[in-house]
Amino acid sequence: KNEVEQSPQNLTAQEGEFITINCSYSVGISALHWLQQHPGGGIVSLFMLSSGKKKHGRLIATINIQEKHSSLHITASHPRDSAVYICAVYSGGGADGLTFGKGTHLIIQP
Amino acid sequence: EAEVAQSPRYKITEKSQAVAFWCDPISGHATLYWYRQILGQGPELLVQFQDESVVDDSQLPKDRFSAERLKGVDSTLKIQPAELGDSAMYLCASGGQVGYGYTFGSGTRLTVV
Numbered sequence: 001k002n003e004v005e006q007s008p009q010n011l012t013a014q015e016g017e018f019i020t021i022n023c024s025y026s027v028g029i030s031a032l033h034w035l036q037q038h039p040g041g042g043i044v045s046l047f048m049l050s051s052g053k054k055k056h057g058r059l060i061a062t063i064n065i066q067e068k069h070s071s072l073h074i075t076a077s078h079p080r081d082s083a084v085y086i087c088a089v090y091s092g093g094g095a096d097g098l099t100f101g102k103g104t105h106l107i108i109q110p
Numbered sequence: 111e112a113e114v115a116q117s118p119r120y121k122i123t124e125k126s127q128a129v130a131f132w133c134d135p136i137s138g139h140a141t142l143y144w145y146r147q148i149l150g151q152g153p154e155l156l157v158q159f160q161d162e163s164v165v166d167d168s169q170l171p172k173d174r175f176s177a178e179r180l181k182g183v184d185s186t187l188k189i190q191p192a193e194l195g196d197s198a199m200y201l202c203a204s205g206g207q208v209g210y211g212y213t214f215g216s217g218t219r220l221t222v223v
Contacts, residue, residue, distance in 0.1 A: 004152075035214070042214055043203075045213065048212075088153075
């Protein structure tokens with residue numbers, strides 16, 4: 001079974017700071033997802049990666065398949081970015097759902 | 111934009127009572143998942159459907175939980191009897207292709223008292 005580790009678990013930063021959240025996994029994967037969850041809310045899919053890098057607005061996600069590692073970056077962070085960010089991986093095989101990390105709780109202070 | 115519908119949004123129930131959650135996936139999505147997320151943890155898969163068939167329910171506590179997806183469209187997750195430890199967020203997700211392109215519903219927050 002894939003083990004997904006995220007760091008940091010909690011992060012508090014000032015508005016405007018550059019944010020990096022890391023995710024590492026133990027077994028080779030077919031796809032990695034970055035998800036966002038606001039307090040009490042459902043989950044929104046931000047990115048799905050199989051290789052390389054993706055950018056959407058102020059969010060950037062990268063993955064290094066050889067090192068089994070992915071990062072989510074937020075540029076010019078804003079209080080509305082405050083949420084839990086969850087890394088989830090799909091290992092393939094068809095019969096498994098995603099394996100989730102425990103999430104990174106991000107607070108951006110004005 | 112297409113979305114995964116879940117209801118109810120919140121549910122409070124007494125221990126030993128029965129409770130049911132409903133999920134309507136995105137039209138055409140063959141794969142449907144139910145996840146349970148305990149506060150402070152990542153979601154855990156309870157059951158995966160491919161059309162109307164269960165593909166994986168190895169983590170579903172079958173003595174009290176049941177799930178069905180009649181006609182391969184919407185799905186119901188039932189707990190009977192509910193226990194205090196079942197308090198969690200229950201998330202439904204659907205996908206057109208296994209492992210990719212997930213869309214999550216807003217979830218049902220269950221509190222068992």
